[in-house]
Amino acid sequence: MEPLERYRPIIDDFDAFFEACERPLGNAVRVNTIKASVERTLAALEREDVGYEQADWNPRVLRLETDSPGSTWTSFHGFTHGQEEVSAVPPVVLDPRPGERVWDCCAAPGGKATQIAALMDDEGTVVANDSNLGRISALRFNAERLGATSLAVTNEDARNYSLQRFSFDEFDRALVDAPCTCEGTIRKNPDALDNWSEDAIASVSGIQKGILRRAVQATREGGTVVYSTCTFAPEENEAVVQHAIEEEDCRVVDFDLDMEYAPGLTEWDGQEFDSSLEKAARIYPHHNDTGGFFVAKLEVTA
Numbered sequence: 210m211e212p213l214e215r216y217r218p219i220i221d222d223f224d225a226f227f228e229a230c231e232r233p234l235g236n237a238v239r240v241n242t243i244k245a246s247v248e249r250t251l252a253a254l255e256r257e258d259v260g261y262e263q264a265d266w267n268p269r270v271l272r273l274e275t276d277s278p279g280s281t282w283t284s285f286h287g288f289t290h291g292q293e294e295v296s297a298v299p300p301v302v303l304d305p306r307p308g309e310r311v312w313d314c315c316a317a318p319g320g321k322a323t324q325i326a327a328l329m330d331d332e333g334t335v336v337a338n339d340s341n342l343g344r345i346s347a348l349r350f351n352a353e354r355l356g357a358t359s360l361a362v363t364n365e366d367a368r369n370y371s372l373q374r375f376s377f378d379e380f381d382r383a384l385v386d387a388p389c390t391c392e393g394t395i396r397k398n399p400d401a402l403d404n405w406s407e408d409a410i411a412s413v414s415g416i417q418k419g420i421l422r423r424a425v426q427a428t429r430e431g432g433t434v435v436y437s438t439c440t441f442a443p444e445e446n447e448a449v450v451q452h453a454i455e456e457e458d459c460r461v462v463d464f465d466l467d468m469e470y471a472p473g474l475t476e477w478d479g480q481e482f483d484s485s486l487e488k489a490a491r492i493y494p495h496h497n498d499t500g501g502f503f504v505a506k507l508e509v510t511a
């Protein structure tokens with residue numbers, strides 16, 4: 210937990226933040242509307258006597274009163290998918306529409322890619338890519354289990370991604386749910402900080418910058434790119450978005466999100482960020498009793 214002390218100067222109620230990080234996280238699932246409506250899913254949970262609470266910000270996200278959310282009837286039938294509540298935020302901010310072409314650059318094991326497909330009513334194309342072959346099988350399994358037929362799976366390094374294989378040459382939207390140091394997952398995974406180091410942050414920050422730049426390049430003018438991580442480190446968040454707006458044609462834009470969060474930073478450790486970074490969301494564990502996340506929305510410009 211010691212590494213979290215570096216965030217004391219930027220978190221409004223650091224004691225509440227720290228205390229929340231020490232509390233285990235409850236079990237959440239997302240209703241898979243490709244297979245069943247929210248109403249049908251809630252009725253099924255009631256039939257099998259599993260208690261639930263719908264998240265205030267999104268009725269498709271349920272907090273379940275069971276220790277084994279993967280063993281319910283609704284889960285076996287693909288009506289629900291185990292997904293951390295806050296991890297359902299980036300696809301909602303991406304706001305994909307039926308019929309669009311969407312690139313999920315870092316997609317495995319597929320929680321967000323299948324959520325994107327559901328938000329598109331499974332109409333259009335979701336290219337779910339991941340560079341790690343070992344994680345691709347979980348991605349394919351989840352796509353099949355949840356009935357997401359609009360998903361096409363690829364296994365490439367997103368930094369050098371080629372669209373030559375496709376009949377189109379740009380995407381409408383892209384999600385970069387980047388590899389990161391995972392500080393914000395401490396409630397789910399108490400070992401998350403065991404291998405923490407500033408060198409690890411610096412190293413993954415370079416990879417994140419490369420992936421986000423490629424996502425912007427591959428998205429059409431006027432299209433949307435969402436950048437997210439489950440970490441608090443500004444080097445992996447604001448600094449990565451700052452790099453993209455300096456190097457590529459894009460700008461940070463506002464979004465609606467009906468939950469509590471802090472704005473993105475405009476300064477960290479002597480580095481200044483563009484004031485538009487305040488439009489990004491820093492979701493801390495004490496805000497909504499969730500894990501931690503960073504989300505920024507970009508519009509691709511000419």
Ligand SMILES: C[S@@+](CC[C@H](N)C(=O)[O-])C[C@H]1O[C@@H](n2cnc3c(N)ncnc32)[C@H](O)[C@@H]1O
Nearest residue numbers: 315316317318319320321340341366367386388
């Ligand atoms: C935070 S996880 C993604 C979780 C996923 N979006 C979900 O919701 O299930 C980050 C992923 O990035 C992948 N990754 C790491 N470096 C990559 C790269 N250069 N190109 C594409 N994927 C990469 C990792 O294998 C990992 O699966």
